Amino acid sequence: MIGLNARSLRQYTKAFQYFREAAELFDGAGNRSGQALVQRDIGCAYFELDRMDKAHDALSSSLKIFRALDIPAEIARALINYAPVLVKQDSPEEAQKLIEEALTISKRLMLAAETAAAQEELGRLHFNAGRYEEADRLLSAAVDARRSLKQKRELSTALVWLAECRHSHGIGEDIEDLLSEAEILAESVGLQQNLLVIANLRAEYAATMGRYGDAHVFWKKYKLLKDSITSVAKDARFQSLLVEFDAERKDYNIAQLTSEREVQRLEMERQSEALRMQHLEARQRVQEIELLSRETEIQQLEMKMTTANLREKEAEATRKQQKINLLEKDRKLRAASLEEQTILRNIFIGSSIAILLIALITIIALRARRRESEARVQAAEAENHSLEVERKQADYEARRSFTRQLIASQEQERKRIAADLHDSLAQELLIINNRVRLSARRDGLDETTANELAGISDAVSTSLREIKNISKALRPFQLDRIGLTTTIESMLRSVNESFDTEFEWEIPQMEGWFTKEQEINIYRTVQEAVNNILKHASAQHASVRIERRNGDLRLEIRDDGSGFDAEAHASPGVVPTGFGLQGMYERVDIMEGNLNIRSAQGNGTAIDIFIPVSGAVESASEQTLLEVGEGGASHV
Template identity: 20%
Template sequence: MSLDFWRKASLPTGCYVLISVFFLVSGELAGRQVQKMDSLEQVYSSQANDSIRVAAAKELTFFYIFNNPTRAKELLRESLSLAEKAGKNKSYYELYQNLGIYYDVNQQTDSSYLIFQEILEASKAQNWSRLEERSLNNLGMNSLNRSKYEDAIRYFNDALTLSRQNPESKESDWVNSLSNLGLANQELELYDQAIKYHLEALEIRKRMGNKGGMAISSANLGICYKLKGNEDEAIAYYKQAITYAKDAGNLTLYHRVHDNLGSLYNGLGQYQDAITNLNIALDTSDGYKIDPKMELSILSNLAAAHIALRNRGEALDFANRGLKVLEAQPELVNYSPTLKKSLAKIYFSMGDISLGSKYLEEYEAVNREIFKEENAELLSDLQVKYEVEKKESQLALQQAELTEKNAVLQRNYFAFAALGLFLVLLVAIFIFYQNRNKRNQELLIKDREIRVKEAYIQASMESQEQERRRMAQDLHDGFGQYISALRLYVSQLKSEKTKPELKAELVGRTDDVLDEMSKEISNVVYDLMPATLIRHGLMTALEDLAARISISQKAKLDIESRGISKRLDELVEINLFRICQEWINNVLKYSGAKQILIDLSFEEGMVRLNIFDDGRGFDPNVFLTSKGNGWRNLHTRADLLQAKVKLNSKPEVQGTELSVSFAYFSGTN
């Protein structure tokens, strides 16, 4: 079982604890769910056989955990006794799993941990791989709830590995593990790693067409980018999450993300945008019932936005509505700092020093209480440490008394202690030298990596300089003669001595020269960056290249492709095109080939580029040991794609093959 959620308790005006997304639906979907539960209740209460009743109890108890906890607990106790009659089989443990989730959701994390561990051991023993995977995910979520983030990451990784190793698994089976890994890294404030997992989960959910999952991944990405301080990205993903949540009918997420987005706009000082989104979050005309915590957050954010815009009346109205929520739900007091601060500002601006001071004191009191709760665990640890040190002192005193009475034992003790310290010192010295040698080895490896990178940079710079010199030469040689001719024709056209019939001929010649200059400019621009590649993609650019080579009559170039149904990432396309261009130039220049074939395919996550020609073969070591820029440029572009390059050719044998292959996931290469 896997629960997608995000939480940030230190941000009371925008980021919530989203405990579960399984039943966050509304309207018609919620009505259908209730009807289904009523039908299952009838099945459970009927005279059907025990296995059918237990199957109904699985769905019922899971639904009630998030909607009717009292009924969930009662039904779990009954149905587990019923299931145990048939022995502790797979069906029993699947129901038992719901009891663990019940404890986890209700903050009884130690009890839930023991249950999930028991299910994990049973599933391993019986080779129930799917149940084992769900148990690992549940243990990961349990660890998150107990703030044991490293353990959570280990459990989620194990679940992901187990699912991917199963030949029958699909992306939909492990996407929740990816999303949960993102959440764990998010809690550790490793936002770049969290974003990587959320993006991968988002891509899978897009391929699945899972709008609800896409909304959750987008919302998590919005939170990560907000906490990183990248507000533009956060806004884009929040808006994307809103669209997906609306399509999925997930009104809870729809309203919650509007509140988060409004809070973000408040922080950026874009108060009118904040008010627009917060009003949508507060609007229940779609039939959604806002929970008190969310309503308090929305009202607090609206009050703060209107204060910033000097709309004192509207600010006071929203603040008073927030007070009513707080009066009805006093346990939410720790989520009210923004509300208290806004009320203090309102009354101070109205000249009511008494009320302003009252709410300012309440604001400071709430902040102190939050600080106290956040440090309660730390204080508890300090108390335990004090008790331990106290007991150690007592033991030391007793040991001193025994030492005075037993001088011989004392000498023996020190002798053994000295020997132990000597052995420890020897082990420490050995470990020190081992670590130093290991560190030196790592430094040597890094030094080699740096040298390789420097070589690639040098090759790139040399290539750029060579390209600049070539462009300068082309422009000088190509356009110089055209400009000289144009000057001659223009001077003759200006001359009054030139006959009219000659002027007409000169105009025609001038037009011809301009046409040639236009073609020359097109060729130079194409060499820099083909417009076809940027506008229409790699396949169209390769076809254009083939047409140009065929027109030159140097060779015939054919293109074949498989699995390239849409455009690749722009940088991937550019690097592939430049690799083709670089290698084909070599083929035309040195091999004497008449037929060239480019074969490009995308299958099972791998892009493969093969270039065949019928020219003269050669020793591949000539290229592998070459200091020329062409081969180094080709290898540099392949390294950017993390691609493998193979060259198949032999001297005195017609034909050469260049192969480039790499794993491709959109947005990662």
């Protein structure tokens, strides 16, 4: 406690003295928790003196002890104190991991002060990394917690960081209020560093808002506070150097005492070694005398052994000669046996080679027959596969030709029905409407009859419009008169006027790109896609875009509607079950194009269609592009 008071008064020499005394007491008592607390206080003091290497050693040691003792609350506090040191040492990622761990522990243990400290420190890390939104959220939470805990010093610091974060993020609504509150708290508790940062932020904010007079006043205040804090910093640096000098002096005294004791110990060892050497020399002389006596005895024994060895060698020579004679006999017997074995082995090898040759010839013949059979089977399989491919191709071409004829007949029938509706029924209704209007204009009609005739005229006019719309839907006359581009645009304008879904489009001039049959198929495909959006999608916005890309026509249709499960339609070999989608697939297939549908429930639908432009028509379309230039139409 005394050390903490000295540290709060910036009397670091006394603080470190008290911390060392406390460490010795805790060490003597075997209190590891107390040792960890003292190490944490020492690390915080070194951090305030900007000695990050010593702060790192002390705080990491404190954290290790608390982890070993498994005290979660102290682990959280140690993590919060250790993280700023890592930030100063350019390790923000490691610091962020420690702070997130501290925040998790503090929330789990419901430690309000530690939670607020962790949120503030994590907010500073996000701010330094440029993640302003996350920093604002964490710093706001820290400010609320500090305010509820009535921590004036910590609240002032948190308010300053929050104001600086919002100023950097470009949010300037409540910066003045945050800085004012922070300044009042800083003045009440004497936080000169916070006042310096507040004056700097206020000057920058005033200059940003164009209040250059206020900015000048705040810059002057910032300069005065900076000069004052600089002198305090110099004093702190002097105390830091004084602490280092005191520590080094104590280390030197300890080293001197250790050196004197070491010299005394070495002198005693030298004297002991000299006595031991004298004893060894005396023992060596006695051993040398004993060796001379033994050498004499050995020489006598060697002379006796020499005579015995000579006799032994003579007997050994006789035994060797006998052994040589026996070996010679054995060699001759083995040579005879080996010759016999060689003859038998040659006979066996010859027989084996003959058998192997016969077997090899047989195997070669069998393999040749098998390869010939396999070749025949492969040729048959290839022929069957070729026939199957030709059959499938013929079926596909037949189905495709039938589809083309069916669509052509449908278009002819639609054209005939549209012409009949326009030339017969529409004309008759027009005549009826004119007669009703003439009858309504006669004099002497009562009001009831006139109203009935007017109603009949309105009903007939409505029927005429409906017949016109039906005829237009069955066979759009614009295709023959004004071309594909204008026809599609007219349809989309009509849809925008009649439905809630808003369509956008970008369509180039496509006259001359396709044959009449292809233009009808393209129009019907777009029409069916638009009808599907209006009927099923419940979309707010949709778009139709057409462009030339690498000699192909690319048609993109998008909507933000409810979407559907497109997996079934995207599966290979699956025919679409809806008549609308089936018709789109068939028309695109007739034009040798590709149709892709991407959709999911709630994520809208995207249709991409690629249609090749044929050679002769492509040349004509290129000439059309040169003539119309930028004549394509777009609507947003």
